[in-house]
Amino acid sequence: MMRTLFPGLGALWLLACSTIGDPAGLPDQLPHGGTGQFRPLQRSELGIVGEPEGRALFLQANAVGPSMVAAGHLFYTHALIRADAPEPPADWSAGDVFWPAFEPRVISRATPRENPGFDRGTQILEASAAWEGDAVFDPWVWVEPDGSVKLYYASSGGIGLATADNIDGSFSRVGNDAILALGLRGEVPRRPSVTRDTTGTYWMYYTDGAGISVARSDDGLQFISDANPDLEGTQTFTLTGDDDLDSNEVQVQDPGVVGVITPAGRFVIRMYFESLRADGSRAILVAGSEDGYTFERYSLRVLPGDDLRAPAPVFVDPRVSLLYYSAPTGMATESRAIAVAVTPAGTRYDEMPEDSENTE
Amino acid sequence: MRTLFPILCSLLFASGVSAQAFDTFGAGSRSVGMAGAVSADVDDFSAAYYNPAGLARRRGTQIALGWFGAQPELNLNGLSSNVDLTSGMVLGLVVPGEIDDFGFAFAVGFHLPDQQLLRSLTVPRINPRWEFYDNRTQRTNISVALAIRPFDWLTAGFGISFLSTTDTNLSIRGTLDAFSPERGRLEHEVSGDIVSIRAPLAGIQVQPIEELSLGIAYRGEVSLDSVLIAQVIGDIEAAGFSIPAYFDLLTDSISAFIPQQLSFGASVQATPRLRINAEVTWVNWAAYVSAIGTASVVLDIDVPAELADQINIPDEIPAGQPIPAYFEDRFVPRIGVDARVYDGASYALDIQGGYFYEQSPAPTQSGYTNLVDTDRHTWSLATGLTFRDVRPFIPGVIVLRGHFQYSWLPERVVIKDSPVDPIGDYVASGHIFGGGLMLEVLFE
Numbered sequence: 001m002m003r004t005l006f007p008g009l010g011a012l013w014l015l016a017c018s019t020i021g022d023p024a025g026l027p028d029q030l031p032h033g034g035t036g037q038f039r040p041l042q043r044s045e046l047g048i049v050g051e052p053e054g055r056a057l058f059l060q061a062n063a064v065g066p067s068m069v070a071a072g073h074l075f076y077t078h079a080l081i082r083a084d085a086p087e088p089p090a091d092w093s094a095g096d097v098f099w100p101a102f103e104p105r106v107i108s109r110a111t112p113r114e115n116p117g118f119d120r121g122t123q124i125l126e127a128s129a130a131w132e133g134d135a136v137f138d139p140w141v142w143v144e145p146d147g148s149v150k151l152y153y154a155s156s157g158g159i160g161l162a163t164a165d166n167i168d169g170s171f172s173r174v175g176n177d178a179i180l181a182l183g184l185r186g187e188v189p190r191r192p193s194v195t196r197d198t199t200g201t202y203w204m205y206y207t208d209g210a211g212i213s214v215a216r217s218d219d220g221l222q223f224i225s226d227a228n229p230d231l232e233g234t235q236t237f238t239l240t241g242d243d244d245l246d247s248n249e250v251q252v253q254d255p256g257v258v259g260v261i262t263p264a265g266r267f268v269i270r271m272y273f274e275s276l277r278a279d280g281s282r283a284i285l286v287a288g289s290e291d292g293y294t295f296e297r298y299s300l301r302v303l304p305g306d307d308l309r310a311p312a313p314v315f316v317d318p319r320v321s322l323l324y325y326s327a328p329t330g331m332a333t334e335s336r337a338i339a340v341a342v343t344p345a346g347t348r349y350d351e352m353p354e355d356s357e358n359t360e
Numbered sequence: 361m362r363t364l365f366p367i368l369c370s371l372l373f374a375s376g377v378s379a380q381a382f383d384t385f386g387a388g389s390r391s392v393g394m395a396g397a398v399s400a401d402v403d404d405f406s407a408a409y410y411n412p413a414g415l416a417r418r419r420g421t422q423i424a425l426g427w428f429g430a431q432p433e434l435n436l437n438g439l440s441s442n443v444d445l446t447s448g449m450v451l452g453l454v455v456p457g458e459i460d461d462f463g464f465a466f467a468v469g470f471h472l473p474d475q476q477l478l479r480s481l482t483v484p485r486i487n488p489r490w491e492f493y494d495n496r497t498q499r500t501n502i503s504v505a506l507a508i509r510p511f512d513w514l515t516a517g518f519g520i521s522f523l524s525t526t527d528t529n530l531s532i533r534g535t536l537d538a539f540s541p542e543r544g545r546l547e548h549e550v551s552g553d554i555v556s557i558r559a560p561l562a563g564i565q566v567q568p569i570e571e572l573s574l575g576i577a578y579r580g581e582v583s584l585d586s587v588l589i590a591q592v593i594g595d596i597e598a599a600g601f602s603i604p605a606y607f608d609l610l611t612d613s614i615s616a617f618i619p620q621q622l623s624f625g626a627s628v629q630a631t632p633r634l635r636i637n638a639e640v641t642w643v644n645w646a647a648y649v650s651a652i653g654t655a656s657v658v659l660d661i662d663v664p665a666e667l668a669d670q671i672n673i674p675d676e677i678p679a680g681q682p683i684p685a686y687f688e689d690r691f692v693p694r695i696g697v698d699a700r701v702y703d704g705a706s707y708a709l710d711i712q713g714g715y716f717y718e719q720s721p722a723p724t725q726s727g728y729t730n731l732v733d734t735d736r737h738t739w740s741l742a743t744g745l746t747f748r749d750v751r752p753f754i755p756g757v758i759v760l761r762g763h764f765q766y767s768w769l770p771e772r773v774v775i776k777d778s779p780v781d782p783i784g785d786y787v788a789s790g791h792i793f794g795g796g797l798m799l800e801v802l803f804e
Contacts, residue, residue, distance in 0.1 A: 030488055031437050033776075033784035263437040264773045264785035288780030298780040318437045318784065 030344075031263065034270055034313065034321040035286055036302030038341035046117040046340070047352030052327045054339035057110055057118045063102045066191060066310035067338050068256065069324055070141035071167040074110035074118040075151070076338060077137040079103050095307045095328045097335050105135040107153055115349050116322055116340045124151075124171050131157030131178055138191045138310075142202070142220065143167060150220050152204065154190035157181060159206060161221065180215060180223055183208030184236075191310065195259035196220070198267045203292045205237070205255040205271060212255050212273060213237050214293060239287055241297035247277035256312040263318050271295055272302065272311035272323060281306035284325060303341055320347050381446055381471050382409045382501055383618055384492060385430045386740075388452070388469075389761035389798045393742020394696025395714025397639040399625030400565060400575030401698075404800070405452025408469040411563035411577035411623070412505035412517025415454055415465035420756060424452035426798030428471070432493050434769065434790035436732065441790075443494045448473040450798065463509030467519075471501040485652045485680070486782060488730035491722060493792070499616075500524040505561060513568060519561035523582060523616060530590040535597055546594070557584045557616060571629040575639075576622070583649060584616040596661065606660040613653025613682075619644040625694075633700040637714075641692040645721030648687040652729065655680035683729055687721040706749040712742040712763075726777045732788045734772040740765040756803040765794035 040054025050058050057064065057074065065077030079102035088098035099105070107125040110118035127136045133156030140152045151162045151171050158178030162171040183189040187209035194204045202217040214237040215223035239252065254274045261267055268288050275283045284303050287295035302311075307328050314322040320342065327339040342349075386392035388406030399411040405424050407414040429447035433440065449472045456465040505519030534546035563577035592607035625639035696714035715738065722733040742763035750758050771789040 030441075031784055031786040033780065033782045035780060035782040262775075262785035263787045264775045266775055266785055268779045268784075270780070286780060288778065290779050296778055296780050298782070318786070319439070 031318045032320065032344050033288075034258075034260070034315065034343060035298045036300070036323075036343045037345060038303045038321075038323050038343040039345035039347075040303075040339055040341045041116060041349060044351045045349040046115055047113075048117045050337065051329050051331075052337060052339055054327070054341055055337050056116060056324060056340040057120070057338045059120060059334070061334060063097045063099070063105075063334065064326070064336060064338050065097065065105060066138045066254065066312070066326060067324055068140050068193075068312035069314050069322070070149070071143045072112045073141075073167050074112070074121070074324070074338070075124075075139040075141050076108055076110060077105050077139065078108040078123070079105045094330075094332075095335065105137040107136050107139045107151070113352075115352055116342075117352075118338075125153065125162055127155060129157075129160070129173065129176065131155070131176075131181075132160065133157060136160070140192050140194050140312075141167075142194045142196065150194070152179075152192040152194055154192060154206075156188065159189050159192045159204075174221060179221065180204070180206070184213040185209040185211065189213070191254045193255045193257045193271075193312075194220070195257045195269060197259060197269075197292065198261065201292075203257070203259075203269065205257050207253040207255070210251045210253070211237075212239070212252055212271075216292065236293065238294045239297055240294060241287070242299065243275070243283075243285060243297060243301075244299045245275070245277060245283055245301065247279040247281060249275050250278050251276040254310045256310065258313040258315045258321075260315050266290070269295075270313060270315075272313050274309055274311070282309060284308050284311045284323075302343070309336075320344070381428070381430075381448070381473075381499065382469075382503070385428070385446065385765065385794050387450070387471070387503075388424070389426065389742045389763040389796055390698070390710075390712055390744060392765055392794075392796070393712030393714060393740050393763045394637055394698060395694045395716040395738065395740050396641075397625060397637040397694035397696035397714055397716070398575075398627075399563065399577045399623045399639055400573040401625070401627035401635065401637050402575075403454075405454050405467050405469045407454075407507070407517070408452075408467045408503040408505040408519055408561070409521070409579075411565060411575050411625075412467070412507050412519040412561055413515040413563040413565040413575065413577070415456070415467045415505060415507035415517055416463050416509035416515040417565070418454050418456045418465055420456065421803040422452065422454040422800060423803075424450070424798055424800045426450045426761070426796055427474075428794070428796035430765070430792055430794035432490070432790060432792045434490050434493060434788070434792075436488055436786050436788055438787070441488075441490060441494070441732075443490055445475065446473070447475060450796070463515075465507045467503075467505045467507075469501075469503045471499075473500060485683070486728065486730060488725075488732050488783060488786065488788075490788075490790075491651075491731040491733050503561065513566060515565045517561075517563050521559045521561055521579070521582075522556050523559070523584075523618075524556055530588065532590070532592040532594070534594045535602075555584075557582050559618060573627040575625040575627070577625075578623075579618075579621045581620040581644065581647060582616060582618040583614055585612065585614060586616070587612050601664050601666070603664065604662050606658070608658040609655065610657075611653060611655045611680075613651050614649040617649050617651075619647055633703070635698040637694075637696040637698070639694040639696075641694065643690045643692060643721070645687040646689045648685050648721065650683055650685035650729070650731065652683045653680075654682055685729070685731060686723050688723070690719050690721050692716055692718050706747070708746040708748070710744040710746070712740075712744075714740045720772070724772075725774050730774075730783055732774075734769040734788055734790070736767050736769050738765060738767040738792075754801060754803070756801060759798075759800040759802060761798040761800060763794075763796050765792075767792035767794075 061081045063079040067076035085101035109124045110121035136155050138154035142150045147166045149164045158181035161174045161179045164171045185208045189206040191207040196202045202220040204215045217223040256272045272286050275285045283301040287297045289295040309326040312324040323341050326336045329337045387409045391398045391406040402410045402414040403417040431445050432443040434443045451470040454467040502522040507517035509515045531549040559582040560580040565575045567573045588611045590609040596603045596605050623641040627637045694716040698712045702709040718736040720733045744761045747758045769790040
């Protein structure tokens, strides 16, 4: 019996030892709170040329403003350069778009590519109502569970709303006036950013003069805010905590929010925003809130750079977040570009061939 | 420059942790099969871990050779944490003797990992990590023990457990592109010293009547200070400048910790073919020292005057401070049975089964730390096939043993105090599948 047993034992032993030398795995699937630090995607990951690193859309001789991504589509502020474009004054900041050199701003919808980059797409909204003045800008899209879409946007008369049946559809204005004509601070609101919580309440955060204010709505159409004193149930937006930046903060503006249901089932609003500092720089920071009114600030900047603006987050999954933002290009006519960054910084996208069509 | 800081900071906050496989998965197929409830009922080489007093009960020399493996399938938010397999060879030797009715025995047990002999893991301090399973078990372990039997009803044993770990030096030299780190040209040099730490073992077994055995075993605390030194010397290329830089990191942490434990066990021979064991182990987790230790940094970068207004180098980088783990003591109940299902002239067949429950000693990680752990329910099953008809090859018997161990780690929900926590909320859960084979030769 032992003579037949020993070969079997030997085979078992060899089988048991067959794992010797196997490479170790890496703990690469960790949760991440979306606080950064974000890494601008590389040109090789996006296949899009031009400065700066992380450029998500290439439009030569065009101006682009704040943008956001919903359901895989990029909605952005867009303007064509005038044939008789005037020169900016000598003291014009190189990082700012000199809008008088461009046609009135419109809102466009870029078409998605296989990666976080986009192609030009088409114009979807231009100023036509009297209260809008000559331009519409700062789009923010909310996609309903049934696929219908709400497009919030800014104009000289406040924040307006247009809707479409689906993300590819045509947009029609809702009503004849702005849905929010005046902010809490008595300024014309701009840069709306909207999310909806698990109870169905819509939360709109917007730039209100030198700060950020909040309005809420049960239907996404009519918003209650501190600027409407005859409506009950209002509270004030509060930003708590300190940051670790050297220069003091003098103003916050241009919020970009995303509502996240964490793996633990908790609903949290993450707000990315511009922080203007006393030394003239701008940092993108993030804060979080459970109640929609009180936001706790994260102490570090989420993205390196002193002149990055209009952050717009995309929650990919509990591990990965993308952040679209406006970054300077260093070019006179095309002073800013839409760029994209990812966190955790170790996240890599497949390399893409450089797209000749995209270079125009 | 701003790209460099996260890299430096990740090193600043580095730490690691370790312990040993016997403590987590058990030693020896029979003992593992009985869920470790063997303080009052062990006389094979695994007594060098469970209760060295049991060695003095053995009447003949034992040589054991086997393989053991445990594959954790641990998840955070339903995604695998990629915790490595723990596996390796298990070797054991027990040599009993007797002088004028005074019995004694000597034993040695080895766990030799086959994935790597040594492992040093350094991760950012806020990264979630499975505190007890990731890296902790991949250690070489040697236990030696000596037991005496002054009376037939009393045995006592003492031993030492040796555990390996490392001190590590990391040196990096070269050029780093501040805005595109992947373009850097860096040479890395890593060196490590293997060091051992020791923990005492002691135990007593009392057998007031033939059908009953009682055991008490103590395993001492192991805590090893580990040092990681990292130096980066080179040039940082930024904005057309080549900037000389020097970075020195020193971390000091507890990289190996096993809490002291005290086990009380009882074993009853219920029938001639059935033995039932029960045990409870007090584990002093309150003394647990987190692997998050101190870290000090010296950063010296000679910034050109042209970039002085763009690059700010802090005069001093504050040292990282240890963060207490705040673990709590736990009692671990265990139960095991051993049944002889066949007892023939040529061979015999035994089976063992057991269960133990470990309540997690880790508090909910709602703050800065992410020392992930959950409760653990473990079921085990083992079998032993004894071949008696092996003469003239061996003057004794051969026992072929195998065991299977399954651990269920139920979901644990972690909700962070801060809605803007860098890790965020998460759910931890998992399973661990273990198994092993042993060949034992028992000489008469």
